[in-house]
Amino acid sequence: xxxxxxxxxxxxxxxxxxxxxxxxxxxxxxxxxxxxxxxxxxxxxxxxxxxxxxxxxxxxxxxxxxxxxxxxxxxxxxxxxxxxxxxxxxxxxxxxxxxxxxxxxxxxxxxxxxxxxxxxxxxxxxxxxxxxxxxxxxxxxxxxxxxxxxxxxxxxxxxxxxxxxxxxxxxxxxxxxxxxxxxxxxxxxxxxxxxxxxxxxxxxxxxxxxxxxxxxxxxxxxxxxxxxxxxxxxxxxxxxxxxxxxxxxxxxxxxxxxxxxxxxxxxxxxxxxxxxxxxxxxxxxxxxxxxxxxxxxxxxxxxxxxxxxxxxxxxxxxxxxxxxxxxxxxxxxxxxxxxxx
Amino acid sequence: xxxxxxxxxxxxxxxxxxxxxxxxxxxxxxxxxxxxxxxxxxxxxxxxxxxxxxxxxxxxxxxxxxxxxxxxxxxxxxxxxxxxxxxxxxxxxxxxxxxxxxxxxxxxxxxxxxxxxxxxxxxxxxxxxxxxxxxxxxxxxxxxxxxxxxxxxxxxxxxxxxxxxxxxxxxxxxxxxxxxxxxxxxxxxxxxxxxxxxxxxxxxxxxxxxxxxxxxxxxxxxxxxxxxxxxxxxxxxxxxxxxxxxxxxxxxxxxxxxxxxxxxxxxxxxxxxxxxxxxxxxx
Amino acid sequence: xxxxxxxxxxxxxxxxxxxxxxxxxxxxxxxxxxxxxxxxxxxxxxxxxxxxxxxxxxxxxxxxxxxxxxxxxxxxxxxxxxxxxxxxxxxxxxxxxxxxxxxxxxxxxxxxxxxxxxxxxxxxxxxxxxxxxxxxxxxxxxxxxxxxxxxxxxxxxxxxxxxxxxxxxxxxxxxxxxxxxxxxxxxxxxxxxxxxxxxxxxxxxxxxxxxxxxxxxxxxxxxxxxxxxxxxxxxxxxxxxxxxxxxxxxxxxxxxxxxxxxxxxxxxxxxxxxxxxxxxxxxxxxxxxxxxxxxxxxxxxxxxxxxxxxxxxxxxxxxx
Numbered sequence: 001x002x003x004x005x006x007x008x009x010x011x012x013x014x015x016x017x018x019x020x021x022x023x024x025x026x027x028x029x030x031x032x033x034x035x036x037x038x039x040x041x042x043x044x045x046x047x048x049x050x051x052x053x054x055x056x057x058x059x060x061x062x063x064x065x066x067x068x069x070x071x072x073x074x075x076x077x078x079x080x081x082x083x084x085x086x087x088x089x090x091x092x093x094x095x096x097x098x099x100x101x102x103x104x105x106x107x108x109x110x111x112x113x114x115x116x117x118x119x120x121x122x123x124x125x126x127x128x129x130x131x132x133x134x135x136x137x138x139x140x141x142x143x144x145x146x147x148x149x150x151x152x153x154x155x156x157x158x159x160x161x162x163x164x165x166x167x168x169x170x171x172x173x174x175x176x177x178x179x180x181x182x183x184x185x186x187x188x189x190x191x192x193x194x195x196x197x198x199x200x201x202x203x204x205x206x207x208x209x210x211x212x213x214x215x216x217x218x219x220x221x222x223x224x225x226x227x228x229x230x231x232x233x234x235x236x237x238x239x240x241x242x243x244x245x246x247x248x249x250x251x252x253x254x255x256x257x258x259x260x261x262x263x264x265x266x267x268x269x270x271x272x273x274x275x276x277x278x279x280x281x282x283x284x285x286x287x288x289x290x291x292x293x294x295x296x297x298x299x300x301x302x303x304x305x306x307x308x309x310x311x312x313x314x315x316x317x318x319x320x321x322x323x324x325x326x327x328x329x330x331x332x333x334x335x336x337x338x339x340x341x
Numbered sequence: 342x343x344x345x346x347x348x349x350x351x352x353x354x355x356x357x358x359x360x361x362x363x364x365x366x367x368x369x370x371x372x373x374x375x376x377x378x379x380x381x382x383x384x385x386x387x388x389x390x391x392x393x394x395x396x397x398x399x400x401x402x403x404x405x406x407x408x409x410x411x412x413x414x415x416x417x418x419x420x421x422x423x424x425x426x427x428x429x430x431x432x433x434x435x436x437x438x439x440x441x442x443x444x445x446x447x448x449x450x451x452x453x454x455x456x457x458x459x460x461x462x463x464x465x466x467x468x469x470x471x472x473x474x475x476x477x478x479x480x481x482x483x484x485x486x487x488x489x490x491x492x493x494x495x496x497x498x499x500x501x502x503x504x505x506x507x508x509x510x511x512x513x514x515x516x517x518x519x520x521x522x523x524x525x526x527x528x529x530x531x532x533x534x535x536x537x538x539x540x541x542x543x544x545x546x547x548x549x550x551x552x553x554x555x556x557x558x559x560x561x562x563x564x565x566x567x568x569x570x571x572x573x574x575x576x577x578x579x580x581x582x583x584x585x586x587x588x589x590x591x592x593x594x595x596x597x598x599x600x601x602x603x604x605x606x607x608x609x610x611x612x613x614x615x616x617x618x619x620x621x622x623x624x
Numbered sequence: 625x626x627x628x629x630x631x632x633x634x635x636x637x638x639x640x641x642x643x644x645x646x647x648x649x650x651x652x653x654x655x656x657x658x659x660x661x662x663x664x665x666x667x668x669x670x671x672x673x674x675x676x677x678x679x680x681x682x683x684x685x686x687x688x689x690x691x692x693x694x695x696x697x698x699x700x701x702x703x704x705x706x707x708x709x710x711x712x713x714x715x716x717x718x719x720x721x722x723x724x725x726x727x728x729x730x731x732x733x734x735x736x737x738x739x740x741x742x743x744x745x746x747x748x749x750x751x752x753x754x755x756x757x758x759x760x761x762x763x764x765x766x767x768x769x770x771x772x773x774x775x776x777x778x779x780x781x782x783x784x785x786x787x788x789x790x791x792x793x794x795x796x797x798x799x800x801x802x803x804x805x806x807x808x809x810x811x812x813x814x815x816x817x818x819x820x821x822x823x824x825x826x827x828x829x830x831x832x833x834x835x836x837x838x839x840x841x842x843x844x845x846x847x848x849x850x851x852x853x854x855x856x857x858x859x860x861x862x863x864x865x866x867x868x869x870x871x872x873x874x875x876x877x878x879x880x881x882x883x884x885x886x887x888x889x890x891x892x893x894x895x896x897x898x899x900x901x902x903x904x905x906x907x908x909x910x911x912x913x914x915x916x917x918x919x920x921x922x923x924x925x926x927x928x929x930x931x932x933x934x935x936x937x938x939x940x941x942x943x944x
Contacts, residue, residue: 044809059514086520098511103533109515116520138894153896154668183667184836185873188880189892210810213839217882217890237887254814256839258881260863264814264843 002071003030003334004204005056005089005172010065012051023051025228026065030334031172036202037339038195040215040236042251043225049208052225053174056206057091087117090170092194094177096157100149106157107145110164119167133163137193155186162193169201176208191218212255216240221314221339224248227283230302233338234316244305244318247284282319294321302329304338314339355611361604365597369416380406381413381568392589399589401573402580407593410568415597417481417569418551422601424485425492425550430543432489433496440497441504442527452501455494463491467553471562479564488553492546503538507531541612548605555598570594570601627697629797629830630656630679635691637671637678644902648674648687650854653928656798661824661831663845663862665838669897670851672834673721676800679832680718681708696797713740717791718800724783724807727775733786734771740790760789763823781812788820792827799824802834817844838881842866850874853898853908856928860935870937872915907940915941 012024025048031039043049054060055067058074066073069085077085093099100106110130113119120126131141137159149157158178165173175194179187195218198205207219215222215236222239224232224247232245243249253265279285281296288295303323305316315338317329329338349356385404392399398407440448470487471479479487507513508531516526532539557563558571561579565572573594577583582590632654639646649671656662666672678689681700693700695715700708712718720726728736737757741748748756758768764785775783784804791799801820805813821844824831833845841848842862849859850873858871869875876893895912906922907913913921920940928938 044811057514057518059517083520086518090518091514093511093514095511099515101512101516101530101534109519112516112521113519155896183897184838185667185877185880185893185897187892188890189894192890192892195888195890212810213882216884217887240884250811254811256810256814256817256837256843257884258838258842258866258878259883260842260866262842262884264818 002032003068003336004033004070006030006066006068006071006334007052007055007062008066008068009331010055010062010067012048012055012060013063022228024048024055026331027052027228027230028332028334029223030336031204031206032336033171033204035336035339036198036204037221038198038205038207038219039336039339040207040209040219040222041225042209042212042215042222044210044251046227047210047225048228049210049225050176051228053091053176053206053208056174057089058085083117087168088171090165090168090173092158092161092165092173092175092178095181096154096161097149099161100157102149105146105148106152106160109160110167113164113168117168129167130163133166134160136166137163138189139163155182155190158182158186158190159193162190162197165197165203166201170203172206173197173203174206174208177210178207179214180209180211187214194218212240212251213257223335224251229283229299230319230335231284232316232318233302233335234305235314235339238314238316244316244323245284245320246288246290246322248318250287282321290322292321294324300324301331302335302338303327304329352611352614354607355614358604358607358609358611361600362608365415365601365604366419369412369419372412373416376406376409376412378409378413380409382566389585389587391587398593399587401576401590402582402585402587405568407590410573411593411597414568414570414573414594415601417567418554418571418597418601420481421485421488421554421569422547422551424482425488425554426543426547428486428489429492429550430496430539430546432493433498433500433542433546434539436493437497437500438504438527438531441501442508442523442531448501451497455498458494459498463553464556466491467557468562471557479562481567481569484554484557484563485550488550488557491553492549495549496542496546499542500535500539503535504531507534537612541609544605544609544612548602548609551598551601551605570598628655629658629696630654631692631694632679633692633694635675635678635689635693637674637683637687637689639687641686641901646901647854647903648900649678650900650903651691652851652854652856654849654856654859656830656832658830659825659828660847661821661833661845662847662849663841664832664834664849664851665836665841666851667836667897669853669900671854671900672836672851673802675851676718676720676802676832676834679800680712680716710744713791713796714744714794715796716798716800717794717796719787719791719802719804721802721806723787723804724775724780727783727786729775731774732771733773733775733778736786737771737790737793741793744794746794756793760793763792763826764789765819779812780808781816784808784816785819788816788823792823792829795827796829798830798832800832800834803836804833805840806835806837813840814843820844838877850877853903854900855908856936856938857909858935858937858939859928864935870931870935870942871939872913872941873909876912876914917941 007027007029010024010027011022014021014023041049041052051060055062061075068074069089072081074085100109111126114126114129120129130145134141134144139156139159144152144156144160178194179190182190191214194205197203207215209215219236221234222236223230226247232239232243232248239248240252243252279296281298282300285291285295300319300321302317302319303326305323306326317338349359382405387396387400388402388404390396390400396406396408398411400406436451440451467487470490474483513526513530516530555571558569559574561575563572577591632652635649635652637649639648664672664675677683679693681689683689689701691701700711703711734757737760738753757771761768761770766782766785770778770782804820805816808816817840835841845862847859848862848865850857850871852873858874865874866878869878879891880893893912898908906924907926910916910921917940926938926940928936929942931937931942
């Protein structure tokens with residue numbers, strides 16, 4: 001099935017000369033319309049996860065490669081194709097205050113897309129749509145509509161942003177750290193609504209975060225990024241319980257689980273070999289405790305774990321020469337194929 | 342309206358500045374009812390008269406009634422400032438928004454022009470331009486437009502900078518995702534947010550405009566018949582009012598100038614508070 | 625039985641503003657024993673950061689601090705300005721939120737570290753000072769060369785370690801850390817937290833860790849205190865609190881958290897955090913409480929009681 005949205009060998013670099021950073025490195029990833037799952041794009045700062053979102057939303061132009069929606073390059077779309085793209089690919093952002101223009105009432109966040117995408121035939125119908133969506137996310141329309149952003153709490157504002165996604169019923173939703181700036185007690189509610197968007201409306205959702213606990217809680221599959229490349233990908237339960245890639249192991253080991261019986265275990269040993277010179281190999285080499293010669297020569301491709309396949313569960317791949325010998329997912333293949341049974 | 346009054350109470354700088362400015366405007370408009378406009382131009386034999394019952398503001402050395410001159414002249418100076426400020430800011434807004442939001446080649450060209458333009462002393466430009474006109478054709482409007490020639494650049498640059506920071510904000514991204522077109526975003530999302538900044542820029546522009554016009558007029562460039570503040574000072578200097586001890590002739594334009602400029606500065610300071618929001622947002 | 629290091633009795637911090645009285649901290653009683661790491665957790669509006677400022681007497685007008693904060697028997701609230709200044713850093717040190725971004729960008733690390741010490745009258749020869757700085761950097765696991773560097777040359781984690789080094793430079797008895805790792809990536813976060821807990825143990829300090837991340841609390845502290853709307857809801861041993869939370873707020877908070885082995889189950893807490901301006905009588909959690917009792921919960925303020933040994937809860941559900 002042709003992907004709904006696709007990054008085809010996309011590379012994004014910033015700056016030039018000595019200050020050149022490769023934010024995303026030759027990434028091929030596609031979301032398929034009949035695969036409505038929540039996929040986490042996980043990584044720390046500098047991993048490329050935000051860049052990936054900005055590329056998918058058409059806010060950054062790729063340096064190399066193409067970004068496609070319904071098989072059309074989004075940077076070469078006609079006016080009507082662009083409208084369709086904008087209508088069907090939506091987002092929930094991190095900062096519950098910054099997405100609102102402080103000048104206008106919060107109703108705007110909902111009413112403007114309804115108007116622009118002609119989702120209602122009359123003002124009354126539009127109002128009805130808005131009220132339904134707000135009730136669905138656990139808000140009371142009479143307490144939220146007509147207010148200005150600063151009059152509501154962060155949790156309320158973020159829920160309105162989720163209600164907006166409900167109203168628009170897009171074909172793809174990208175959620176960028178939707179709960180990191182929200183109080184702990186409200187996170188579960190918002191994550192639940194995101195889950196419901198996915199389960200009830202069958203919308204595939206890309207969940208971008210650095211917080212693996214919420215990723216574990218809400219998503220099905222996970223991609224772990226490090227400095228612009230995918231290090232590991234697979235079922236989220238599997239990847240977190242049994243990480244294959246040394247970087248993922250380091251990440252998972254550092255998760256502060258809210259459970260005093262699940263304390264940080266043995267610290268993962270830092271690499272004793274000093275790898276300081278520039279090399280064309282694995283990006284994690286300089287921090288990896290298992291680094292060897294081959295790691296410095298070329299970047300490892302994604303090796304598909306054979307034991308996972310044997311158990312006939314979903315694919316689990318990691319970009320590490322420790323797993324050399326297994327089947328390889330090439331750079332031109334869509335990562336999402338990994339998650340198909 | 343009540344909100345506005347409350348705001349002026351909380352922001353005394355803005356309130357006082359506005360108050361003074363309104364007072365000056367009233368003086369120059371309502372004041373006309375109390376004077377005979379011709380008195381500002383007609384030369385009489387009552388020259389060099391200190392303030393008295395017939396001439397409450399005194400007369401100058403040509404026998405012109407200073408009250409009439411002040412009333413008319415204040416209005417003229419304010420008008421020059423308004424035109425200079427308004428046109429200068431208007432051009433600055435259009436150029437600044439287009440360069441800031443759309444970027445690209447236009448932005449690069451505009452920034453280069455502004456950078457070069459602003460290194461040339463504005464006063465030189467003004468003198469060069471103004472002296473190509475015959476002084477009698479330099480009415481208030483013309484003076485305003487000439488002065489606007491130098492004020493647009495600073496505004497454009499400042500506005501461009503503001504637009505650049507706003508462009509990356511999540512609410513602009515949200516607007517794009519909601520199907521809003523670029524022009525719509527500029528008009529509906531960016532301009533309202535920049536309103537305080539724009540009003541402050543207007544205040545600064547008007548200030549600059551008045552200052553520049555004073556500079557030109559004080560050295561005699563401009564319509565010598567117009568009793569603007571600058572022209573009055575020109576004559577004060579030309580006819581050695583200091584040596585003759587004609588204090589009222591010196592004091593009056595100076596007071597008006599000080600009041601005008603101070604009120605503009607106060608307004609600007611007052612608006613700076615909301616133009617630079619450092620509100621901490623609690624989530 | 626040694627006396628507790630810090631005893632906070634009926635601490636109140638009110639801000640008198642035009643709109644009314646903001647009761648940021650409304651009668652908090654808390655004890656910190658020697659060598660114990662206490663986690664103070666709460667959401668926005670709970671008053672947790674205000675607690676740190678109140679203890680350090682850094683509340684500015686229109687805020688007032690009333691009640692007692694006894695440090696080794698000395699009431700900090702009653703100290704003079706000069707005496708309190710000496711107490712800060714010397715006896716009780718704080719790493720405020722965003723500390724790493726407050727390092728003087730034009731001063732070398734060494735200068736920032738020396739500043740705190742000389743302000744407190746420490747006079748050492750150049751060699752002695754260098755030695756002390758090297759020693760401090762070693763405690764926070766930074767190489768000695770950091771002393772000669774500027775803040776912008778250091779990573780986030782390293783800058784944060786420098787702020788810790790500054791905080792312990794005069795060997796205080798208590799270290800208060802307010803969200804020390806909030807801006808750091810998860811791997812660095814673990815490393816910095818482990819450095820802090822290790823040095824707290826080595827130097828025999830007591831620590832108050834303030835934050836909203838229950839995960840970090842579970843990993844790093846011995847005792848936990850949960851704040852809600854300016855009051856203390858519950859406090860006790862951290863393991864006990866997680867295993868058997870007693871206050872409905874704590875229960876809701878803990879059950880809403882993601883844990884390994886429990887995916888896809890979301891227990892959110894309805895409602896919004898309360899405002900602490902002119903708060904009404906009665907329990908401020910009542911409107912959101914799943915176990916609210918009609919009548920008493922809205923009419924009477926619950927009192928913090930020791931419901932079982934070492935466990936204090938402020939809830940009408942528990943009669944002593």
